[in-house]
Amino acid sequence: MANDINPQLAQEKQRVLRREEGGQTSSWRAFTGMLKRDLLLVFRRRSDIVNPLLFFTIAVTLFPLGISPESDFLAQIAAGVLWVAALLATLLSLDSLFQQDMADGSLEQLVISPHPLAVMVLSKVLVHWLVTGLPLTLLAPLLGVMMFLPDDGFGILFLSLLLGTPTLSLVGAIGAALTVGLRRTGVLMTLLILPLYIPVLIFGTGSVIAAVNGMAVAGHLAIMGAMFMTALVLAPLAAGAALRISLNG
């Protein structure tokens, strides 16, 4: 039996189970529990997953329709258009990050729970990215074909979006947290977040354009990675502080 082989491990397991029966959960269990709950809730509202993708597609379609369908012209603007559309799609989907939980009161429970608020916010942002950013990243190369993106750009487009969309979700969470308690936010949240998105946009499109032109992309991707790491560490803290303020006010 496993207990005979390693009595220490068995003792540790007993300790954890006794803690949990006494009502104390570890923060890791809280993180994964929150993750499962939010994923379940999102999959019950399929439109929250599909709508940003539809918006992304339609927004990209507007550019050839509005400006010019010439392949040479579209090839030049493809990287920028795809990134801007992905950015706007992420922006529009941020409402669903905290609103539902605010409406039914579970956000308050989250804030007063003994687990670190930053960890809980991180789990929510992870769900948001899995459901919004990741599908956008997977769809982007297909739309790149429609926009005549040169062949060299596809891999880097995918990679830059893979690094960039989590950053967008993280920074967007700050804006969502600041405005979740307001009655008529309108475009206020977008106004707050868009200046903060600009560096991600610049380096994201910059990396694709560099790849298309045959230049080095390592620097761009390194900076996007750095921005992602900074956001990963700092944004949940800022969003947590903002949530506390929104709930008090």
Added chain:
Amino acid sequence: MWKTFVAWFHRMGSPKWFYEITGRWIPWFAAAAVLLITIGTIWGLAFAPADYQQGNSFRIIYIHVPAAILAQSIFFAMAIAGGIGLIWKMKVADMVAKSCAPVGATMTFIALFTGAVWGKPTWGAWWVWDARLTSMLILLFLYFGVIALQSAFDSKQSAARASAILSLVGVVNIPIIKYSVEWWNTLHQPATFKLTEKPAMPAEMWMPLLVMVIGFYCFFAVILMMRTRNEILEREKRTQWVQGLLSNKG
């Protein structure tokens, strides 16, 4: 020494003390501001030598550069005041941060406007997507965001805290934005004309500039103190000392 600073810091945190102390400072800063700006303007507009390339049109630098420097400094000041308000829960710090925002936005607009006016005769264009202009424009958007957030909350305390967080996030982002916009610009467009903060200028040109910059800082100090005092009077209007002030003034 440290203890006196700490005592002074907390004293400034009391609205009544802040009102009284700044009331004594304002005349000095105002006099300095008027003096320095007048001297700087006359020196720069009339006495500084004309640029060999641009002639006299470069003289708008004496308004443009101080406004740009102030625009960035005020954002830092706003973030620091907001941070103090968040950490020490000082109402006065919140009021200072709130008063900074419109002044900073105006300075940014002045910098952009004078820059456009300068650009038309020298570059032939009102606007170019130069790195510095674009970072200034984004700074303006950040200011507008802070102002919009403040007016969106019902409770003044929540408004102050939320905009403090936004200013702190913005302050972390400002170096990133500047760096990324410079990167963007050097990749896509060679810098045909570099507007550097300390231009390679002879002393006769940058000395009036320095005078103007210090004059603008004094002006900002005056405006900030006056706006914060207004804010204090409005928020503390039910206290005895404010009522006393109002009844004394008649």
